Structure formats: structure tokens, C-alpha cells
Amino acid sequence: DVYKRQELYRAAAKKCLANGNAFLCYCPPEKYAGGDHAEEGAEAGQVRRVVRCTCRDGQPSPPGTKPAIRFKVPTSGKTTFLDLVFGETEFSNEDIEDFMLLRSGQDNEEFGQPMYQLSVVVDDIDMRITHVIRGADHISNTPKQVLLYRALDAKPPIFAHLPLILGPDRKRLSKRHGATSVSMYRDEGFLHEAFQNFLALLGWAPGGDVEFMRTADLLEKFKLEGVSRTNGVFDKAKLEWFNTQYLQKLPIENLVPQVQQELRRSGLWKEEWSAGAGLQWFTRTVDLLRPRVRLLPDFSAWSRAFFSDEFTIDPAAEAKFWKDPKVPDLLAKLAEALAALPEWNHDACDHALRALAEAEAVKAGLLINATRVAIVGQAVAPPLFDTMVVLGRERVVKRLRAASPAANASA
């Protein structure tokens, strides 16, 4: 099959040869190598690129050399094409070099591998491609390809060149800018729809001020004609903002499977959360957590105490909210008060805690903050009483009792 493809490219090159649109080139590969300094007698920095090969008018073949095939670019006139983004575009043929079609053969081969220009055109003709949408770095290649389509008796497709994405240093996005493939952003924990939305707006806008557009909106509104022609800088902060927006606004049933996948990845997932009451609890917990989460992995790390009993108390949180010497005693008393509660819900927890605070003559905030650290190990979490409900009485009481002596040591 690969072999068949090679034949297709070679046949196309030979067709160009036959109809006078290509020629055999016997120049040694080194002749045009070395970029800007190829031309002999050239002064550094003042070099003109060679665009016409001396073999184009038929040179006697030097003995022992195998030829490559080059395209015979017209020496005058213009080559034009329609670009849906950049408009009707034209290039002077005199500025287009006699580009390579087929490499010279190795060993027993007649000819070698096809060059990029040849293979894409042959493939696209073969696949009956009607629209070629690609990066603007291909604009200069396009007239060469149009010439090739004509030489192969094929109608050129419609082109659309998209502006390039630049790093913060305004250089083309590359490895040194961090993630450069979409899968890397998925691995970092960005939601695919957020990423999609962000990317769509890099080089395009629907015309007004709307920014939050889900896939269906994007599909409906996107037009190639509205794409801008200026390269855009990839702004990761804005991507992150989009992610938090999607984390909060996505229908919960849409988010749950993605969080499930994340917990599977981190080994925190429990099968009992897949259905029934377990799923209900899981959904509720994800919903509670999501306003504060920035990336998917935060569900495993930052929210660990919700999904596992093995979590650690953050020393900074401890230092901030357990510094009052009354804390250990308060936590112990709260544990008992909660254990004795006839029912377990938001208001019951709320009343019990405030009653204790009043009885002990401390501000409710002191107890609330200390409790949060005790039951989730951190200074930051969802509203306390919702957190308590989701964690369940058993775990809350247990964690409070465990925290009491720890807080004592800390205080």
C-alpha cells in the first residue's frame, strides 16, 4: 500500500516531466544547500536566492549521476488562488523557485522519495479535497501547489490560512513554551470544551462581545471568513479562566464523568460511586467542590479529603486557624455535640456549632475555621456546613476527635 502511494507520486512527477512542467535536475544536492549563502560570489548578508536551476532547459546528463525532478516554474506571469481568510492572493512566478518534486534515487532506484509539495498535492487530488485549511506558514507554499494542480490537470482547492499561535515571547509556539500538543493540555486537566472555546477565540470572534460559547454555539457561529489575519499570543491565564468558567457552568452530569476519570487516574475512585446513592453522593460532592477548582487534578489533590480518609493537615492552615489555645477543647466539645445530634443536615450542624460557640463565648468564625482545618485539612474548602453534610457524621466526628489532640500539640 505504501508502495502504491510511492508509485502515485512518481507517476505524477513523470506526468509533469512529460507535459513540460518539470525537468530532470543533475545538480549535486550540496549546490543549493546552505540556505542564504548558496550563491557563489555572494557577499554575506547580501545574497539573492537562486530560483532558476540551470538544468531546466535540458543539460547533458553528467555520467554517473542520478537526476532528481524539479518543477519548471514559469518565468513570467502570476499565480493566484482564493484564500477564504486572506482573500484573493497572488504571487509573481519570477519569485517562485524551481522547487524539487522527487529526490534522486539511491542504489538501484530510478528516483527517490517525493518532496512535501508533491505528496500533499497528489494526496489531496487523490482524496478529492475541496478545502485546504492550514497554518499561515503555508501561504508561500500555496502558489507552488497551485502550479502543481494545474500541471496535473486538477482544479486547485479553496484555501484558508489560519494565523499562527505565538508564545508570550511572540515566537512560534514551541517546546520551550511548555505544552504544545492538545493532549498535553488534557493531561494538565483542562476541560476539552474550555480549551476549544479558548482556542476558537484566538484569531476569531463572532462579531460581538460574547465569549462563552459551547461546542454547539461555536459550530453555529464559526465562519472562516471571520478569521483574523494577525498571529495571536497564547494567553494561558485566559485559558485557565475559561476552565474555571466551564468547571462552574457545565451541566453537572457533563462534568461528573470527567471527574470520575480524574479520580481513576489518581487511584481515589471507588466503584460504589458509579450508580444509585453512591452516584448521587458523588454528584453532589463534585457540585459542591467545583466553584473552587481550577483544573481537573485539583479534585484529586486539593479535594482529597472528600474522597479519602488518608489526607494530611496543611501546616499553614494549622498555623493560621489553630493558634488559639482554646481550639483543641472546642473541637473535642464540638465532636460530642455533633455526635449527639438527632439529625444530620446543614441547619442542624449550623445550630450546634453556633450554640457551642456562644456557650464557650468565642466567635463562631473561630470555631468554623478551626473545624474546617480539622475535617478537610486545609484552610480553603467549600462552605463548612455543606462540607459536613457531604462528609457525613461519622467521618466528621472522627476527624474532629483525631484533630483535638493534634491541635493541642499545635497550640
Added chain:
RNA sequence: GGCGCUAUGGUGCAACGGUUAGCACGCGGCCCUUUCAAGGCCGAAAUACGGGUUCGAUUCCCGUUAGCGCUACCA
């Protein structure tokens, strides 16, 4: 060097001959508050420069400058 493309706040986009140049991210402040987010309000911040065309230019034309792309027997 040649050829091409582009040029609105730090960033992404609006305004496609007439607006106090709009929105969003980010930044600063205030409000809300039980931590932290979210949310609400306020603020600083832009038409690269120079010529034209026009009653009128961010918008059209030319030049300059800058950035990017292409300039391989790479893709």
C-alpha cells in the same frame, strides 16, 4: 538579502468613514463573606510613526518602522 503577510490597552477580540474607541483575561480598589473562589461595582491601560484621500479617518491609499512566515534532494 528576496518575496509575502500583519499592525487597536500587557494579552485575545469589537467598532468594517462619523462612538465619550466597546468587551473579556490579567492588574489595582471596594462590596459580599465562614476560609478561598465565584459574583457585583469602580479604576489604570490602546488605535506603531509619517504622509495623503475625505466635510470627517482606528477604518481607504502610499511610505517608514516593527513582528511573523517562506526562501532545503525538511514537512
